[in-house]
Amino acid sequence: MRKISLSNLDKLFAKVSEQAKLYVPVDGKNGIASFKLWEDGVVMSNALNTTRSAKDFFFPQTENLMEFKSQGKNIEIIDTRTEKEDFVIFGVRACDVKSFEILDRVFLSEPVDTYYASRREKGVIVSLACGRPAETCFCKTFGIDPASPEGDITAWKTETDLYLKANTEKGEKLLASLNELTEEGCEQAVEEQKKNISAIMDKLPLKDLKTDKFGVGKTQEYFNSPAWDELSSHCLGCGTCTFVCPTCQCYDVKDFNTGSGVKRFRCWDSCMYSDFTLMAHGNSRNSQKERFRQRFMHKLVYYPDNNDGMFSCVGCGRCLAKCPISMNIVKVMKTLGGKEND
Amino acid sequence: MQKITRDALIEKASALLSEGKVNRVLGWKKGEFSYDLTPTVFTDIEQMKKEFVFDDFSGANFSKYLTKETKKGDGKVLVFLKPCDSYSFNQLLTEHRFDREKVYAVGIPCDGMIDISALKAVVGDGIVAVNTDTDTVKVETLYDGVKEVNKQEVLLERCKNCKSKKIVAYDELIGENGEVIDNNRFDEVAKLEKMTADERFAFWQNELSRCIRCNACRDVCPACTCEKCVFGNPNSGVENKAASNSFEEKLFHIIRAFHVAGRCTDCGECSRVCPQNIPLHLLNRKFIKDINEFYGEYQAGEEVGSRAPLVNYTKEDLEPSEAVNRGDE
Numbered sequence: 001m002r003k004i005s006l007s008n009l010d011k012l013f014a015k016v017s018e019q020a021k022l023y024v025p026v027d028g029k030n031g032i033a034s035f036k037l038w039e040d041g042v043v044m045s046n047a048l049n050t051t052r053s054a055k056d057f058f059f060p061q062t063e064n065l066m067e068f069k070s071q072g073k074n075i076e077i078i079d080t081r082t083e084k085e086d087f088v089i090f091g092v093r094a095c096d097v098k099s100f101e102i103l104d105r106v107f108l109s110e111p112v113d114t115y116y117a118s119r120r121e122k123g124v125i126v127s128l129a130c131g132r133p134a135e136t137c138f139c140k141t142f143g144i145d146p147a148s149p150e151g152d153i154t155a156w157k158t159e160t161d162l163y164l165k166a167n168t169e170k171g172e173k174l175l176a177s178l179n180e181l182t183e184e185g186c187e188q189a190v191e192e193q194k195k196n197i198s199a200i201m202d203k204l205p206l207k208d209l210k211t212d213k214f215g216v217g218k219t220q221e222y223f224n225s226p227a228w229d230e231l232s233s234h235c236l237g238c239g240t241c242t243f244v245c246p247t248c249q250c251y252d253v254k255d256f257n258t259g260s261g262v263k264r265f266r267c268w269d270s271c272m273y274s275d276f277t278l279m280a281h282g283n284s285r286n287s288q289k290e291r292f293r294q295r296f297m298h299k300l301v302y303y304p305d306n307n308d309g310m311f312s313c314v315g316c317g318r319c320l321a322k323c324p325i326s327m328n329i330v331k332v333m334k335t336l337g338g339k340e341n342d
Numbered sequence: 343m344q345k346i347t348r349d350a351l352i353e354k355a356s357a358l359l360s361e362g363k364v365n366r367v368l369g370w371k372k373g374e375f376s377y378d379l380t381p382t383v384f385t386d387i388e389q390m391k392k393e394f395v396f397d398d399f400s401g402a403n404f405s406k407y408l409t410k411e412t413k414k415g416d417g418k419v420l421v422f423l424k425p426c427d428s429y430s431f432n433q434l435l436t437e438h439r440f441d442r443e444k445v446y447a448v449g450i451p452c453d454g455m456i457d458i459s460a461l462k463a464v465v466g467d468g469i470v471a472v473n474t475d476t477d478t479v480k481v482e483t484l485y486d487g488v489k490e491v492n493k494q495e496v497l498l499e500r501c502k503n504c505k506s507k508k509i510v511a512y513d514e515l516i517g518e519n520g521e522v523i524d525n526n527r528f529d530e531v532a533k534l535e536k537m538t539a540d541e542r543f544a545f546w547q548n549e550l551s552r553c554i555r556c557n558a559c560r561d562v563c564p565a566c567t568c569e570k571c572v573f574g575n576p577n578s579g580v581e582n583k584a585a586s587n588s589f590e591e592k593l594f595h596i597i598r599a600f601h602v603a604g605r606c607t608d609c610g611e612c613s614r615v616c617p618q619n620i621p622l623h624l625l626n627r628k629f630i631k632d633i634n635e636f637y638g639e640y641q642a643g644e645e646v647g648s649r650a651p652l653v654n655y656t657k658e659d660l661e662p663s664e665a666v667n668r669g670d671e
Binding site: 028029030031032034048052053061106132133134135136200203204205208230233234236237238239240242243246252254267268269270273274275278311320324325327328331 | 373375378379380381382384402407447456462463466467468469470484485548552554555556557558560561562570574575576579581613614617618619
């Protein structure tokens with residue numbers, strides 16, 4: 001365990017920046033925190049979480065995959081990959097760290113998505129324990145401990161100091177490079193914080209939310225539930241929940257005609273949109289109810305079905321805070337799961 | 343606080359349901375916390391007694407929901423209209439977007455709605471309960487005990503600059519109707535107008551670069567009722583799930599503002615729902631301000647069937663060249 005005084009945080013960031021691009025959460029106008037490139041003068045946010053999740057680093061909202069140029073009968077394929085630099089993300093919360101594991105199972109299983117894989121390889125994740133979880137937090141429901149987030153390095157912030165502990169080889173390498181700035185820290189302050197966070201977790205309004213009713217093999221039980229009608233009846237069909245979600249991973253690949261060639265890009269898609277999975281024969285989900293159901297069944301049933309029971313929600317609470325009509329996975333779980341789930 | 347209580351609305355709804363005047367009620371349903379109300383259709387009085395809420399968080403404007411709700415089955419739907427909702431209601435009727443015969447509208451006064459992100463910005467995370475029984479909002483928090491906040495400080499932007507307490511559409515009223523009120527809603531626009539073109543570009547660059555293109559502004563907007571939006575239509579040629587550069591979003595938002603110009607009632611739902619807190623209403627207000635200055639005061643939705651200046655012609659209309667020259671300033 002290493003330790004550095006918070007007053008020297010800038011020095012730490014500067015040192016990291018010498019080795020790789022460093023991103024930290026920064027407060028913007030109107031209470032919106034987001035990850036920004038650290039440079040001298042940039043102050044780290046005290047916000048619990050960023051509005052957009054940390055998945056953006058590995059799976060950006062838009063990304064150019066390649067370009068084509070044709071000359072006569074020849075087509076030239078141009079490599080436009082950009083994901084070649086090392087980078088460090090500082091201050092990722094436990095929920096978002098867990099989301100990488102969920103995304104990994106999608107993008108790193110065969111055939112491996114090399115764009116995602118390359119970013120995962122280049123990125124070093126420094127997680128940060130949550131001192132003050134919000135009322136919308138329910139990571140514990142999914143077995144996540146906000147006091148001991150995973151990642152290459154785990155950080156704990158106390159009133160005066162930052163404690164750092166490496167969990168992986170990548171993390172150890174980065175932490176070792178900071179040795180002249182840090183000193184040996186004792187576990188006591190961290191243990192104290194872990195205890196405090198644990199006590200807070202037991203007070204959160206959503207502390208009793210359970211996943212028991214969901215998971216593997218539940219498709220038949222819920223697919224035709226009459227509850228979907230009311231749950232989805234006022235869904236606007238916007239993409240807010242999917243775009244702030246750290247685990248939503250659907251995307252579209254499109255070609256853009258530049259006039260002199262073709263740019264092939266991919267961008268996030270949303271199962272809430274009417275042209276999601278639109279195919280030549282038409283659309284397999286024609287009503288908002290079907291689209292809405294898809295999103296929650298995917299998180300709570302289909303993904304677990306295909307991934308050894310693992311749910312694809314991490315309880316970060318972003319959709320609770322951001323849905324324009326305040327409809328969200330917690331309300332869905334409580335409605336479908338019935339009283340025992342409340 | 344709201345002077346009109348939840349109980350008064352439930353009583354009205356119960357009476358109308360029992361008499362058979364309506365068979366369903368659009369209302370705000372209790373959430374997980376004190377502030378996350380979800381629009382719902384109620385058909386059962388007992389359910390309403392348990393779950394119907396009307397308080398400082400009942401900001402959602404139900405007018406747009408009527409375009410879909412009135413197409414569902416027979417009978418009338420009861421809708422409660424706050425003053426600003428009633429302008430949207432009229433505008434939708436002007437555009438023939440729903441069948442007036444299928445709706446029973448009860449006008450309700452509004453004492454201003456709270457912006458939950460503004461409240462969170464003041465009290466921080468960890469809101470356990472919010473009491474809005476008085477104009478001092480009492481927030482019970484996990485970390486700092488009970489915090490008291492002046493409601494006026496955490497109002498939605500549209501309520502801080504409330505344009506009207508007058509309910510312009512209703513079958514009956516609960517409480518007293520109010521008046522159109524003097525307001526400062528164009529002050530921010532005037533500030534933007536005073537900027538240089540570069541400063542203004544930088545302002546919007548900063549704001550719109552945060553856009554995640556979730557389309558919530560479009561999907562909540564009572565003026566956006568196209569059956570199929572060009573931006574969501576793969577056959578339109580401009581369907582666009584992705585921005586090609588960091589500022590392309592300006593095109594979407596500016597085109598949308600043009601499309602709703604003269605029809606936007608300034609209900610403020612776009613800014614209320616934006617997950618990135620982009621002040622989208624300022625784009626629409628710029629158009630409203632220009633229309634007022636060029637063609638005389640006009641409030642969309644003030645009455646059903648009014649001809650908006652942009653689709654009307656009078657000899658006094660501004661010459662196009664004047665507008666163009668003004669744009670060069």
